[in-house]
Amino acid sequence: MIFHIAVDVGGTQLRAACYPIDQNQPSQIARISTAHPSIPPYTRLEQLIQSVWPNTGSVESIAVAAPGPLDPYEGIIFEAPNIPDWIDLPIRNLLEKRFQVPVALGNDANLAALGEWMFGAGRSHHYIIYLTISTGIGGGVIIDDRLLLGKHGLAAELGHVTIIPEGPMCGCGQRGHLEAIASGTGITHWVAEQLGNGVPSVLHNTPNINAKVIAEAARAGDQLSQAAFTRAGSFIGLAITNYLHIFNPTIIILGGGVSHSWDLFIEPLRSAIRQNVMNPHYLGDLTITKAELSDDAGLFGALALARSQNFTRR
Amino acid sequence: MIFHIAVDVGGTQLRAACYPIDQNQPSQIARISTAHPSIPPYTRLEQLIQSVWPNTGSVESIAVAAPGPLDPYEGIIFEAPNIPDWIDLPIRNLLEKRFQVPVALGNDANLAALGEWMFGAGRSHHYIIYLTISTGIGGGVIIDDRLLLGKHGLAAELGHVTIIPEGPMCGCGQRGHLEAIASGTGITHWVAEQLGNGVPSVLHNTPNINAKVIAEAARAGDQLSQAAFTRAGSFIGLAITNYLHIFNPTIIILGGGVSHSWDLFIEPLRSAIRQNVMNPHYLGDLTITKAELSDDAGLFGALALARSQNFTRR
Numbered sequence: 001m002i003f004h005i006a007v008d009v010g011g012t013q014l015r016a017a018c019y020p021i022d023q024n025q026p027s028q029i030a031r032i033s034t035a036h037p038s039i040p041p042y043t044r045l046e047q048l049i050q051s052v053w054p055n056t057g058s059v060e061s062i063a064v065a066a067p068g069p070l071d072p073y074e075g076i077i078f079e080a081p082n083i084p085d086w087i088d089l090p091i092r093n094l095l096e097k098r099f100q101v102p103v104a105l106g107n108d109a110n111l112a113a114l115g116e117w118m119f120g121a122g123r124s125h126h127y128i129i130y131l132t133i134s135t136g137i138g139g140g141v142i143i144d145d146r147l148l149l150g151k152h153g154l155a156a157e158l159g160h161v162t163i164i165p166e167g168p169m170c171g172c173g174q175r176g177h178l179e180a181i182a183s184g185t186g187i188t189h190w191v192a193e194q195l196g197n198g199v200p201s202v203l204h205n206t207p208n209i210n211a212k213v214i215a216e217a218a219r220a221g222d223q224l225s226q227a228a229f230t231r232a233g234s235f236i237g238l239a240i241t242n243y244l245h246i247f248n249p250t251i252i253i254l255g256g257g258v259s260h261s262w263d264l265f266i267e268p269l270r271s272a273i274r275q276n277v278m279n280p281h282y283l284g285d286l287t288i289t290k291a292e293l294s295d296d297a298g299l300f301g302a303l304a305l306a307r308s309q310n311f312t313r314r
Numbered sequence: 315m316i317f318h319i320a321v322d323v324g325g326t327q328l329r330a331a332c333y334p335i336d337q338n339q340p341s342q343i344a345r346i347s348t349a350h351p352s353i354p355p356y357t358r359l360e361q362l363i364q365s366v367w368p369n370t371g372s373v374e375s376i377a378v379a380a381p382g383p384l385d386p387y388e389g390i391i392f393e394a395p396n397i398p399d400w401i402d403l404p405i406r407n408l409l410e411k412r413f414q415v416p417v418a419l420g421n422d423a424n425l426a427a428l429g430e431w432m433f434g435a436g437r438s439h440h441y442i443i444y445l446t447i448s449t450g451i452g453g454g455v456i457i458d459d460r461l462l463l464g465k466h467g468l469a470a471e472l473g474h475v476t477i478i479p480e481g482p483m484c485g486c487g488q489r490g491h492l493e494a495i496a497s498g499t500g501i502t503h504w505v506a507e508q509l510g511n512g513v514p515s516v517l518h519n520t521p522n523i524n525a526k527v528i529a530e531a532a533r534a535g536d537q538l539s540q541a542a543f544t545r546a547g548s549f550i551g552l553a554i555t556n557y558l559h560i561f562n563p564t565i566i567i568l569g570g571g572v573s574h575s576w577d578l579f580i581e582p583l584r585s586a587i588r589q590n591v592m593n594p595h596y597l598g599d600l601t602i603t604k605a606e607l608s609d610d611a612g613l614f615g616a617l618a619l620a621r622s623q624n625f626t627r628r
Contacts, residue, residue, distance in 0.1 A: 069593055078595070127465045143462065150457075150562020151441045152595060157559040160592050162552055164479065172592040238476055245471040246560065248464020278474050278486040279383055281392070281466060 001057035003027070004306035005049060008108065008298030009066040010034065011082025014045055017299050018052040021060060024119060024303075028052040034083060041083050042091075046098055059101050063306035064091060065108040065298040068138075072153035075105045104305050106147075110156055111301025112293065113140020114147050116253050118304040120292035127249040129240070130291070131158055132256035136171055137179040141247060147308075158243065159183065163235055178239045182232040184211030184258050191228045199224050215261040226264065233265030237272025244273070244282040255291030262290060315371035317341070318620035319363060322422065322612030323380040324348060325396025328359055331613050332366040335374060338433060338617075342366040348397060355397050356405075360412055373415050377620035378405060379422040379612040382452075386467035389419045418619050420461075424470055425615025426607070427454020428461050430567050432618040434606035441563040443554070444605070445472055446570035450485055451493040455561060461622075472557065473497065477549055492553045496546040498525030498572050505542045513538050529575040540578065547579030551586025558587070558596040569605030576604060 001020055008015040014034050017026035030051050034041050049062065069078045075092020095103040106114070113130035116122040122130070128142035139158025141148035148155050159179035160172055167176025168189060180186050188210055195204060201224035202217055203209055218225035240252055254262075270288065277283060293300045315334055322329040328348050331340035344365050348355050363376065384391045389406020409417040420428070427444035430436040436444070442456035453472025455462035462469050473493035474486055481490025482503060494500050502524050509518060515538035516531055517523050532539035554566055568576075584602065591597060607614045 069595060143457065143464075144460075146458075148457065148561070151564045151599070152562055154593070154595055155560060155562040157592070160559045161556040162590065163476070165477070165552065170592075174590055174592050238479065242475040245474045246469060247462070248466055248469040250465045276476065276488055278471070278484075278488050279468070281383060281468055285465070 001054070003054050003057060003059050004303060005052060005059055005062045006299045006302035006306060007045070007049060007062060007064040008302060009045065009064060009080065009083075010108075010298070011067065011080065014041075014048050015299055016048045016052045017303075018054055018059075019303055019306075021307075024300075026052075026299075027054065029299075040085060042086070042089070042094070046095075049095070049099065059099070061102045061104060061306050062095055062099060063104045063106070063111075063302040064095070065106055065111040065302040065305070066091070068107040068109075068157075069154060070105060070107055072104075072106045072110075072149060075103065077105070106301070106305050107138075107140075107153070107156075108298050108301065109138025110140040110147055110149070111305055112138075112255060112291070112297035113142055113156075113253070113301070114304040114308065115293050115297055115300035115302075116255075116291055117142045117145070118307065119300050120297075121253045121289050122251055125249075125251045125287075127247065128251050128253060129158070129243050129247060129249045130253045130255065131236070131240075132291070132297070133183060133236070133254060133258040134256035135184050137183045137256075141249075143247065158239070161239065161242070163239060178235065182235045182239075187211050187214060187228050187232050187258070190231065191224060194224055194228075201225065211258055211261070215264060218261075218264050229261060229264035230268045232258075233268030234272045236265065237269040238276055240269070240288075241273050241276040244277060244286070248282060250285050251287040251289065253289055253291050255294065255297060259290055315368070317368050317371060317373050318617060319366060319373055319376045320613045320616035320620060321359070321363060321376060321378040322616060323359065323378060323394065323397075324422075324612070325381065325394065328355075328362050329613055330362045330366045331617075332368055332373075333617055333620075335621075338614075340366075340613075341368065343613075354399060356399070356403070356408070360409075363409070363413065373413070375416045375418060375620050376409055376413060377418045377420070377425075377616040378409070379420055379425040379616040379619070380405070382421040382423075382471075383468060384419060384421055386418075386420050386424075386463060389417065391419070420615065420619050421452075421454075421467070421470075422612050422615065423452025424454040424461055424463070425619055426452075426569060426605070426611035427456055427470075427567070427615075428618040428622065429607050429611055429614035429616075430569070430605055431456050431459075432621065433614050434611075435567045435603050436565055439563075439565045439601075441561065442565050442567060443472070443557050443561060443563045444567045444569065445550070445554075446605070446611070447497060447550070447568060447572040448570035449498050451497045452570075455563075457561065472553070475553065475556070477553060492549065496549045496553075496572075501525050501528060501542050501546050501572070504545065505538060508538055508542075515539065525572055525575070529578060532575075532578050543575060543578035544582045546572075547582030548586045550579065551583040552590055554583070554602075555587050555590040558591060558600070562596060564599050565601040565603065567603055567605050569608065569611055573604055
């Protein structure tokens, strides 16, 4: 039997799974913490892959989803959030040398888009915008069944576009990006600011607020918390409208932790699109939906990469 | 001998040229006004094509560049600025019936990008952002040597992205778009507003201001006019930064009338990119340059389309 090994690298967890090449159910799957008191993360990763290696048969390829920035063509991770050791890590070469099979690398949000296209909400679509909204906002774009990568694989940073010039500080160090406004972090900062201004809210008594706590308060009727999601939804809708004009897709897929607050932001989001779209032709066959793969998006994305051709650049 | 016929439809002028399939110099070229007291524009167009038809040899295809919105896959012009008769005009079917050769249709800004890629400033590049800045702002995107079209061919409307939420009114009816801020029209509106506010300027004595007049005043030292181009350049730079994060291209090509004021806006534009880019990897091999094809962009774009495969959609 022939297998693909899919790997999902996160700052907190490393996951790996071994899939028979014609099946979507793994024959082996494992998950370990990235950090360890004495073993460096790259060694942990090698050990994890070894642990899911099939006992019989052969491995055709290993595909790795990792947080960016990274170069998918060269297989190099420039830096990885919460893994400070990994600066310009040539992960493809290292893993190919160790395991003697071809290795492919991709940005996790890009690969989540590829996973949704192959296995999830984007099946039967050829033009897809995927946004993952959690502590940050990542993106992936499928155009005519191909993943948008750009010259160095740095494309589709859909959370890092300016929505409010000179607006709030973004995790990337710039200002006013969609991520700074509408990610879980952005929502939390906005609520903290409003609390500081004395806006009434049940959250004045809450020590550590975050997007999940705000969502619970919103569902319990807290007006400030509801306004926070309305605001985020409106700005995400505005950004999506830009992406309609830029890409003319047929489906918008929303993943990440904040997408679980769908009920709190989807109406303002849809309303912003209706109000801001320049031409009804963009909306004719447009679907806006939740991601289907959720927690396994990274593994499925890596599997989709393994089953696609490897990245090549002109 | 075998020929392509390239056609450039504008609200003011219709142009057509007949090119031997292996040459970039036309064997015939003609240009007429779109409007006529008694002959409708579509009939004018047929007559123009007939006038450049080769006397000997055969025509392999006709390619038409037209202002959008249009469907390049179906060959339908939804509407054409300054040609009120053309609503949902099935121009491809009409021309194919009349001339009995295959006809291809494309958005003029998209095709100008394709022309720059094949014949102009974008030769040797595979990832290109093209902006044409004149009364409006149009766009074209080449990704991995393919034109970005989207599901219905409505993609790459790079002038119609929100730069200032609730900002100035755009030609499309929405607010705060790049076109509303930094096109010739946007520059002119901003200057008119400043004049209305009593800002000192030599233009208080000028009856009909436009971007060209403002550029001349700027070059003669008028501070308001200089500020207008600095402002436009900064916002175009901000939008380009977004497009770097979205597409990771290697070249930005600027065409259209306003690009002739290069000296007045290029430094603020470059400065805005340097200030707003999230990561120096985007700038490593980035070129920002003027379009090379200028007035003939439409014809060269149509010729590039004729020489490419026709548009097909999944």
